Amino acid sequence: xxxxxxxxxxxxxxxxxxxxxxxxxxxxxxxxxxxxxxxxxxxxxxxxxxxxxxxxxxxxxxxxxxxxxxxxxxxxxxxxxxxxxxxxxxxxxxxxxxxxxxxxxxxxxxxxxxxxxxxxxxxxxxxxxxxxxxxxxxxxxxxxxxxxxxxxxxxxxxxxxxxxxxxxxxxxxxxxxxxxxxxxxxxxxxxxxxxxxxxxxxxxxxxxxxxxxxxxxxxxxxxxxxxxxxxxxxxxxxxxxxxxxxxxxxxxxxxxxxxxxxxxxxxxxxxxxxxxxxxxxxxxxxxxxxxxxxxxxxxxxxxxxxxxxxxxxxxxxxxxxxxxxxxxxxxxxxxxxxxxxxxxxxxxxxxxxxxxxxxxxxxxxxxxxxxxxxxxxxxxxxxxxxxxxxxxxxxxxxxxxxxxxxxxxxxxxxxxxxxxxxxxxxxxxxxxxxxxxxxxxxxxxx
Numbered sequence: 001x002x003x004x005x006x007x008x009x010x011x012x013x014x015x016x017x018x019x020x021x022x023x024x025x026x027x028x029x030x031x032x033x034x035x036x037x038x039x040x041x042x043x044x045x046x047x048x049x050x051x052x053x054x055x056x057x058x059x060x061x062x063x064x065x066x067x068x069x070x071x072x073x074x075x076x077x078x079x080x081x082x083x084x085x086x087x088x089x090x091x092x093x094x095x096x097x098x099x100x101x102x103x104x105x106x107x108x109x110x111x112x113x114x115x116x117x118x119x120x121x122x123x124x125x126x127x128x129x130x131x132x133x134x135x136x137x138x139x140x141x142x143x144x145x146x147x148x149x150x151x152x153x154x155x156x157x158x159x160x161x162x163x164x165x166x167x168x169x170x171x172x173x174x175x176x177x178x179x180x181x182x183x184x185x186x187x188x189x190x191x192x193x194x195x196x197x198x199x200x201x202x203x204x205x206x207x208x209x210x211x212x213x214x215x216x217x218x219x220x221x222x223x224x225x226x227x228x229x230x231x232x233x234x235x236x237x238x239x240x241x242x243x244x245x246x247x248x249x250x251x252x253x254x255x256x257x258x259x260x261x262x263x264x265x266x267x268x269x270x271x272x273x274x275x276x277x278x279x280x281x282x283x284x285x286x287x288x289x290x291x292x293x294x295x296x297x298x299x300x301x302x303x304x305x306x307x308x309x310x311x312x313x314x315x316x317x318x319x320x321x322x323x324x325x326x327x328x329x330x331x332x333x334x335x336x337x338x339x340x341x342x343x344x345x346x347x348x349x350x351x352x353x354x355x356x357x358x359x360x361x362x363x364x365x366x367x368x369x370x371x372x373x374x375x376x377x378x379x380x381x382x383x384x385x386x387x388x389x390x391x392x393x394x395x396x397x398x399x400x401x402x403x404x405x406x407x408x409x410x411x412x413x414x415x416x417x418x419x420x421x422x423x424x425x426x427x428x429x430x431x432x433x434x435x436x437x438x439x440x441x442x443x444x445x446x
Contacts (some may be wrong), residue, residue, distance in 0.1 A: 003134045003142065004285040009213030011140040016200045016216040017077045018085040018144075021069075022092075025062050027193045028366050029096070030186040032058060034186035035317055036178035037104035045166060050175045052101055053168035066090040077204055085144050092151045099155045102162035118157040126150035184322030191329035197335070198350045199340055206344055215348035216293035217285075221277070222303055254372050255315050260384045262311055266304040267392040268425045274300035275399040275421055279414040291348065298352035305363045312370045324373060331369075332362040387433035395425040 004012075033055055037043065074083025076307055093253040130146030138145070172179065199219075203212050273280065275296045281293050307331075316325055339358030343350035371378040399421045406413045 002081050003130055004217065004289065006131075006134040007139065007142070009210045009217070009289070010221075011143070011213070012216045013204075013209035013211075013213035014079060014081045015085070015143050017204050018073075018082045018089075020197050020201050021073055021086060022089050022203070024190070024193045025066055025093070026096070027189045028186050029058055029062055029093070029100075031189040032182040033100050033178070034107075035185055037075065037101065038108045039181070039318060039320070040108075041180065043108070044174070046169070047103060047174045047178070049166050049169035050171050051178065052164065052166070053087070053170040054172065054175060055097050055100045056168055057170070059093045059100075063090050063093040067095070071267070077445065079209075085140070089144055089148060092148060095151050095155045098164070099158045100248065101160045101164060104345055106158070106162050114161055116437045118154060118161065121157065121446060122150045122153040125153055136243045138358040143397055151395050154301060181320060181322060184326060185317070188319040188325045190323060191326065191333055193334040195329060195333040195336060196335055199354065202340055202344055203351055207347060214289070214292045215295050215351045217289060218292040218299055218348065218352060221273075221281070221292070221296045222270070222299040225266075225273070225303075228239065229261050251315055251318070252376060255312065255374055256311075256376060256381060256384070258311055259389075261303060262307055263385055264429070266307045267388050268395065268422065270300045270303040270307075271392045271396060272340060272399075272418065272421045272425070276414055276417050279409055279417070282409050283414060295348045295352035298349070298356050302355050306362060309363055311365055316370070318372065319373075321373065324369070329370060330368045331365050332359070334366075335359075335362040387429065390432055391425050391429040395421045398424040 033051055037048075037051065040047075066086055068087035070083045073086055074080055126146040126149045129149045130142045133142035133145055170202070186229050199214065200212060203215065205260070277296050277300065278293050281289050281296065309328075313325060336354065336358040339354035340351065343354040343357070346353065367381075368378055370376075371381060402417055402420055406416065
């Protein structure tokens with residue numbers, strides 16, 4: 001939040017444009033090897049040697065690809081800064097190559113405490129670096145250097161905890177099944193990344209950097225809770241589902257429970273934040289970002305559905321149904337692209353409206369496919385969603401009613417609306433579906 005107050009919309013716009021390529025390539029290589037290592041029933045040292053060799057080759061090729069295509073991307077966006085950013089953070093791929101196997105082995109062994117500690121240290125160090133550089137006037141470079149610090153520290157600490165004690169072997173005789181599975185997941189990642197970044201890519205050509213920056217900040221605000229919660233859940237869920245991959249009834253039961261409990265958490269977080277974002281943005285990051293209020297509010301209302309959709313993916317991966325994930329991603333991309341083309345002329349608000357219209361339609365189609373895959377009765381599942389959504393609606397009515405009497409932008413009004421919203425959601429859910437709260441409470445205790 002402090003960094004956002006110090007930087008300008010143009011800074012975030014430039015970084016968002018550069019991230020369209022860097023994040024795309026990072027996502028591709030992220031799904032190529034690690035999921036196969038985690039999901040594999042047997043993992044020998046020979047297999048690991050050959051995977052290590054393949055990792056080094058792929059990451060080296062990706063480094064060269066980004067470094068030498070940086071100028072072309074900069075010309076596409078008509079920005080030399082974009083090209084400079086891409087040339088610098090291309091070196092991150094060489095660092096990432098060294099943490100693929102150690103990180104996957106730690107996850108496979110479900111040593112999540114160690115993973116969480118080193119991730120926290122890396123993220124806090126990166127945050128301090130970014131803030132310091134922003135304070136010193138480095139602009140968008142503060143964001144880029146902070147990201148490099150995070151990746152570098154994470155690599156060093158992962159290697160220290162789970163060192164690589166063998167040399168790479170540049171053969172593929174033992175890892176062909178891993179490569180096939182990883183290739184399908186990579187193709188899914190490509191389509192998914194295009195799906196997640198098609199808005200900024202199109203807007204970067206049709207809108208100003210300021211408009212792109214406003215939307216990017218709105219999206220960042222909306223994604224913030226999900227980025228903090230969902231990776232931790234998926235990090236645990238994928239290895240856990242892989243352990244019981246031959247027990248479909250248990251998987252089905254866990255999916256239903258996870259979906260219901262996720263809504264109990266995400267509805268008050270995302271809808272609650274949407275109801276007070278008109279106060280949060282001016283107070284936390286400053287009046288200059290007031291143009292991001294409406295886009296952020298719109299996107300936040302869609303976020304519980306995005307959370308729900310992504311929560312299915314670890315179970316699908318554990319069944320090696322990469323083709324199913326691929327089709328899901330194509331469906332979501334197609335519907336979102338159509339919405340973006342319809343609304344992009346409206347600027348940052350139009351991009352948010354594209355998400356609000358396109359994603360719910362895609363979610364319905366994908367939800368039906370996922371329920372069929374796991375033999376889940378979709379009507380029963382949706383029926384479990386209704387009490388939470390009703391409680392969330394009541395929370396919104398209460399908060400927006402309070403706004404009619406307290407429209408001044410102040411910290412007191414912000415916290416009073418947050419507290420009243422939380423109380424109204426909890427009381428209404430107790431009245432409508434008390435058992436859901438009890439189940440969530442028991443889960444937290446365990």
